[in-house]
Amino acid sequence: MxxxxxxxxxxxxxxxxxxxxxxxxxxxxxxxxxxxxxxxxxxxxxxxxxxxxxxxxxxxxxxxxxxxxxxxxxxxxxxxxxxxxxxxxxxxxxxxxxxxxxxxxxxxxxxxxxxxxxxxxxxxxxxxxxxxxxxxxxxxxxxxxxxxxxxxxxxxxxxxxxxxxxxxxxxxxxxxxxxxxxxxxxxxxxxxxxxxxxxxxxxxxxxVHIASDRNLIDVRFPVQYVIRPQSDDWHDYRGYAGQVAGGVLRKGDDVIVLPSGFTSRIAVIETADGEIEAAYPPMSVTVRLEDDIDVSRGDMICRPNNQPNVTQDIDAMVCWMDEKAQLRPGAKYAIKHTTRTARTIVKDLAYRLDVNSLHRDETAQALQLNEIGRVVLRSTQPLMADEYGRNRATGGFILIDEGTNRTVAAGMITDAG
Structure with a gap:
C-alpha cells in the first residue's frame, strides 16, 4: 500500500x-x-x-x-x-x-x-x-x-x-x-x-491520486556521512551514506561529485540488508565509487549531464519564525541546506507579502514573526541547489541564529544562481 x-x-x-x-x-x-x-x-x-x-x-x-x-x-x-x-x-x-x-x-x-x-x-x-x-x-x-x-x-x-x-x-x-x-x-x-x-x-x-513530488529524473544524493571503518578487515572500504533526494541511482552509473567536479562511477549501492541494484527517493543508502576521490559531508553526488546549480547566491521565499528578532538586510545566519551548513548574509529584502491580499510591500525593511517575504542571500560556501518547485529536498533550507542556535526561518529557493 x-x-x-x-x-x-x-x-x-x-x-x-x-x-x-x-x-x-x-x-x-x-x-x-x-x-x-x-x-x-x-x-x-x-x-x-x-x-x-x-x-x-x-x-x-x-x-x-x-x-x-x-x-x-x-x-x-x-x-x-x-x-x-x-x-x-x-x-x-x-x-x-x-x-x-x-x-x-x-x-x-x-x-x-x-x-x-x-x-x-x-x-x-x-x-x-x-x-x-x-x-x-x-x-x-x-x-x-x-x-x-x-x-x-x-x-x-x-x-x-x-x-x-x-x-x-x-x-x-x-x-x-x-x-x-x-x-x-x-x-x-x-x-x-x-x-x-x-x-x-x-x-x-x-x-486521491498521489503523484510523488520526489523528482525521479534529476539524480541528487547529498552525502551525510563518510563511512571509513578503522579495521584491517575493512581497510579499503570507503562508503558515502545519505538519503536519495532525487532521481534513480544505479550500479555502474557515471557520476560527478559537487562542488569539486571529480567524476567516477558507482561501484556498489548498499543498504542495511545488503547490496541493491538501484536506489530512489526517499531511500537511505551507502554508495561506493570505483575511484578514491575526495568526498565529504555536504557534497552532492549527481549525474555529469544533469547537475544542480552550484552557487553562493540564492533568491528565496522565507517564513520568519523568531519572536525575539527580525530579519533585516545585512543580518548574518547559519544556513542548513541538505547536508551542508554554511554561513550566509541577507543581501536584500525584496518585499514582504500580505497573506490576505497577496500584496507585495516593496518598502518593507524587516520581517517579523510569521511574516513571509522574498530575500536574496549570499553564502560563504557554494550550495548545490534547485528551485523548490522542482525538488523540495534541494530547494529548501533553514536559517539558524548562531548565537542562540534557534531556527529562525524556513526558506524555499525560487532562483539559484
Whole structure:
C-alpha cells in the first residue's frame, strides 16, 4: 500500500485535533487503553462526551489550555492506504510549527469553523500550503451541526475560499462539509446533509491520486556521512551514506561529485540488508565509487549531464519564525541546506507579502514573526541547489541564529544562481 502524508491547518478552535481523533476512532485504529484514558480525562474535566482531541493533544499544556501547541504525528491505515497525519497548531504564534508539519505533506486539510467562516489564519495556512508545494488541498468546513447543516452557509464559505484560492497556485482543491464532533461526512456520508453530493473525507483521502513530488529524473544524493571503518578487515572500504533526494541511482552509473567536479562511477549501492541494484527517493543508502576521490559531508553526488546549480547566491521565499528578532538586510545566519551548513548574509529584502491580499510591500525593511517575504542571500560556501518547485529536498533550507542556535526561518529557493 502507498502512504499519504497529510497535515491539518487552519485557525485556532476549528476542530483539527477533534477531526483527527474522529478519523482514528471511527476507523478503529485506537487501542482500548487509549480510549479509556481519554474517557477518564474527559470525565475529570467535566465534559459531557469523550473529547477526541485528546488523542492527539498529548502535552500537558495542550490539555490544560485545550489547544494544540506542537506538531503531533499519528499513524493509521485502512484496507486501501496507510496514513501519516501531522496535527499542526492553529495559533498564529505557532505558525512555524505548521510549516514544519506541512513541509513533507502530500495533502493539506484546511479547516474552517462554519460559524466563523474564512479567517486570516485560514488564508495564511492555505497560502503556506501552496508555498510549500503541497499538491492537494482540502477545505474542510467543520462544525456544520452548529449551523443546522445549512447549505447556504456552506455555499457562502465555498464561494469565498474559491475566490481567494484563485489567486494561489492550487493544483487540486476539494471542499467537504463535516461535523467532526458527530462524525458527519468524516468516515461515511451523512444523512444530515442530503444536499451534499460529494464523498466523505476518508473516501477522498483513500482515493486521491498521489503523484510523488520526489523528482525521479534529476539524480541528487547529498552525502551525510563518510563511512571509513578503522579495521584491517575493512581497510579499503570507503562508503558515502545519505538519503536519495532525487532521481534513480544505479550500479555502474557515471557520476560527478559537487562542488569539486571529480567524476567516477558507482561501484556498489548498499543498504542495511545488503547490496541493491538501484536506489530512489526517499531511500537511505551507502554508495561506493570505483575511484578514491575526495568526498565529504555536504557534497552532492549527481549525474555529469544533469547537475544542480552550484552557487553562493540564492533568491528565496522565507517564513520568519523568531519572536525575539527580525530579519533585516545585512543580518548574518547559519544556513542548513541538505547536508551542508554554511554561513550566509541577507543581501536584500525584496518585499514582504500580505497573506490576505497577496500584496507585495516593496518598502518593507524587516520581517517579523510569521511574516513571509522574498530575500536574496549570499553564502560563504557554494550550495548545490534547485528551485523548490522542482525538488523540495534541494530547494529548501533553514536559517539558524548562531548565537542562540534557534531556527529562525524556513526558506524555499525560487532562483539559484
Amino acid at each position: 502507498d502512504i499519504l502524508r497529510l497535515a491539518t491547518a487552519g485557525s485556532v478552535d476549528d476542530g483539527k485535533s477533534t477531526l483527527i481523533g474522529r478519523l482514528l476512532y471511527d476507523t478503529k485504529t485506537v487501542f482500548a487503553d487509549q480510549i479509556a484514558a481519554v474517557e477518564r480525562v474527559s470525565q475529570e474535566r467535566g465534559e459531557e462526551r469523550v473529547n477526541l482531541a485528546l488523542l492527539t493533544d498529548g502535552l500537558r499544556a495542550e490539555r490544560e489550555q485545550g489547544i494544540t501547541i506542537d506538531v503531533a504525528y499519528r499513524y493509521f491505515a485502512t484496507a486501501r492506504r496507510k496514513f501519516i497525519i501531522a496535527d499542526t497548531p492553529g495559533h498564529i504564534q505557532y505558525t512555524r510549527n505548521m510549516v514544519t508539519g506541512a513541509s513533507t505533506a502530500d495533502l493539506a486539510l484546511v479547516l474552517v469553523d462554519a460559524r466563523k467562516g474564512i479567517l486570516e489564519q485560514s488564508r495564511r495556512h492555505a497560502f503556506l500550503a501552496t508555498l510549500l508545494q503541497v499538491p492537494h488541498l482540502v477545505l474542510v468546513v467543520n462544525k456544520m451541526d452548529l449551523v443546522d447543516y445549512s447549505q447556504e452557509v456552506f455555499d457562502q464559505i465555498h464561494e469565498e475560499f474559491t475566490a481567494f484560492a484563485a489567486k494561489l497556485r492550487i493544483p487540486d482543491l476539494t471542499v467537504i462539509p463535516v461535523s467532526a464532533l458527530n462524525g458527519d461526512n468524516v468516515v461515511s456520508r451523512s444523512e444530515n446533509m442530503p444536499w451534499y453530493d460529494g464523498t466523505s473525507l476518508l473516501h477522498h483521502l483513500e482515493n
